[in-house]
Amino acid sequence: MNKAIVLVSGGMDSLVTAAIAKRECEKIYFLHLNYGQKTAKKELDVFQKIKEFYQPADTLVVEVSYLKQIGGSSLTDENIPVKDYNGSEEVPDSYVPFRNAHLITIATSWAEVIGADKIYIGAMEEDSSGYPDCRDSFYKSFEKTIDLGTKEETKIEIITPIIHKTKADIIQIGKELGVPFELSWSCYRNNDIACGKCESCVLRINAFKETGIKDPIPYEIEIDWEE
């Protein structure tokens, strides 16, 4: 039995990754993290809707308070505001130190208990914000580390199906797979409606524009989709 854990934040990338896992695996399990990010409530809300859509065999929602305690990111630290996108090449303030390692580590513990052999994560290396924990080499190395740190009989593969894709690519893939983009939430700001100006919104909007598809979610600012 082919069992896969999928990391589902509720953003566009994890949503398309969930659709890919659904197509490739017999049984899928959704893992969602509340790590004290400012948009935690919104993300949990969209996670529940995505879960209803894809009907995984089981879900695990975990509360991780320590990333907020540790701070150091505009996504978790109330003293660091979420900036508007400025196109800088540097690792942005929104980087949560080593966050994706926590996702993989929690998924690994769960996988070892339920006997899952795959972990899907929707990280993107090139077309993202330059976060170091989104690199392909990082996941390859992590897979080896898992093999060394778990039981002999535990074999876990980390699957990063969109790691070398662009955001425009995954919108295309998502469209082919019938992904409900209207359910996803990407904005870094804790608003009812996506701000359209933070780095996550800007990358998403630009990708939709590139594919010539109108993003089905509403934005606080007016966007010219014909541009």
Place this chain on the structure above:
Amino acid sequence: MNKAIVLVSGGMDSLVTAAIAKRECEKIYFLHLNYGQKTAKKELDVFQKIKEFYQPADTLVVEVSYLKQIGGSSLTDENIPVKDYNGSEEVPDSYVPFRNAHLITIATSWAEVIGADKIYIGAMEEDSSGYPDCRDSFYKSFEKTIDLGTKEETKIEIITPIIHKTKADIIQIGKELGVPFELSWSCYRNNDIACGKCESCVLRINAFKETGIKDPIPYEIEIDWEE
């Protein structure tokens, strides 16, 4: 400035590791995890005493609820009782799936924020319970993974000073460093006094006997230290 994070559970191994870090580094930081283990309260209590003794620059106590949610270990799962020691070679029920990876991952996020360049962990490869996440090769691989998954300027070394030692060795080292063994807690059972029969107690008692030193902590059962 040489800053090190030390993982301090409150057991004998982490206590000696803390003493070694204290001697080797300019500034030490203690990280303690409450992961829903049955002895969490007791361990936090001894952690506070060890903190008072070693006076680290700062401490971080984190609550990790998901390892209990995930279960699969006699240390966290109320449905799996803690067994008496039986000398088996297999990975025992007390193995918490991939637990030490969580410790290292949390330490790494904290290290990246405070600018620490070392993480000390008191894992032992040969003279322990055969947990896969206590292997030297696991920590070497994790160090590479950290390098790939953190910022360019972040350089973190994982230091495992007792990895190839025996428990008897570390009692000797601890004695030389003036380690307050009376403050430590090793028992897997949630009693006021150590049971003396679980695998952790038995390994500890045998090591003290081997060194010819009497363990300063009391036990529920009578122990012949002259044996």
